[in-house]
Amino acid sequence: MTLRFTVSATDGAARRGRLETAHGAIDTPAFMPVGTAATVKAMTPEAVVETGAQIILGNTYHLMLRPSAERVAKLGGLHRFMNWPGPILTDSGGFQVMSLSQLNKVSEAGVSFQSHIDGAKYDLTPERSIEIQHLLDATITMQLDECVKLPADDKRVSEAMQLSLRWAERCKTAFKLRDGYGLFGIVQGGTNGALREQSAKGLIKTGFDGYAVGGLAVGETQAEMFATLDVTTPHLPQDRPRYLMGVGKPSDLVGAVQRGIDMFDCVMPTRSGRNGQAFTRRGTINIRNARHAEDPRPIDEHCRCPACRNYSRAYVHHLVRSDEILGSMLMTAHNLTYYQDVMQGLRAAIAEGRLEAFAAGFHAGEASGDI
């Protein structure tokens, strides 16, 4: 294997692990902040490190359009370009094509689309996606896959899952093996247990450094997501990391870790932070609400982040209401710090065999309200 993953403790289906890569190690379970256009919006890399994040996401779709993968390669790759020395995971671009571009078409060859920026035409094949991620010098590369929005009928879900399996094979053939770099397969199959099992088994036959669970957080309920995990993760190898794509809110993270997931990414803490939503141990608040206008307390008195150490809710309320850049910076730093503290709590709870109690305390806190 080119990526070493060791599990140091388990608690039920949950695992405490460590993933060693060419660009540094990742303690799991891990939350990966999203860096769409080669930046975690409103955060310097130093500020991202301070939150506790060890790995971030890059975005193949955006970077292939602007500034182009070739230009990032010419400038020394994504790590150099954005001054993030740690591991970077890049998605393959297919999911973003379906959600962002116009006139996209899926065929056996790949995904063709028009850029949402200037309307230019692109053909994203499995081979080209792997090449782009190589040019970006991604530490962890994702296969090109077809994700179907839910609800969808089993025939449609099955066709997309089979296509993704054929693309997985082509991605593995195109991927250049390098020590400390990895290629992840993506399990599809909607909320259908038989299709999920078929997808997992097909990917394992091809063999990957890690296995993502895709096709979720696309409109299904949390209960449906958890039920799908219950019939998916048991089929995945114990000694390889599992990555649940696009998830999620804090209670999603806790429930998915309890079901054997090791890695997560989600735009929620960054995007909703810029819109005024702050996550706290006692649930979420929207700092734009008038009730915070004269509140001298920090967003969360237990929080170690720059916003909670030095500023009042009243001040952050003022900044966000005034659409000041510092408002986005402080809200993003707070939310990413809160997410990292939840992950740190999960890692410690698994290591000490008290995950169930941690989860119960977490849910009680979220329900306590009065924030």
Ligand SMILES: CNc1nc2c(CCNCC3CCCC3)c3nc(N)[nH]c(=O)c3cc2[nH]1
């Ligand atoms: C939000 N819900 C969700 N996201 C999914 C994503 C995207 C994960 N986040 C990627 C970052 C966001 C911007 C830069 C990269 C998915 N990606 C793939 N390839 N396949 C999915 O089934 C897939 C499924 C997903 N569901």
Ligand SMILES: [Zn+2]
């Ligand atoms: Zn804070």
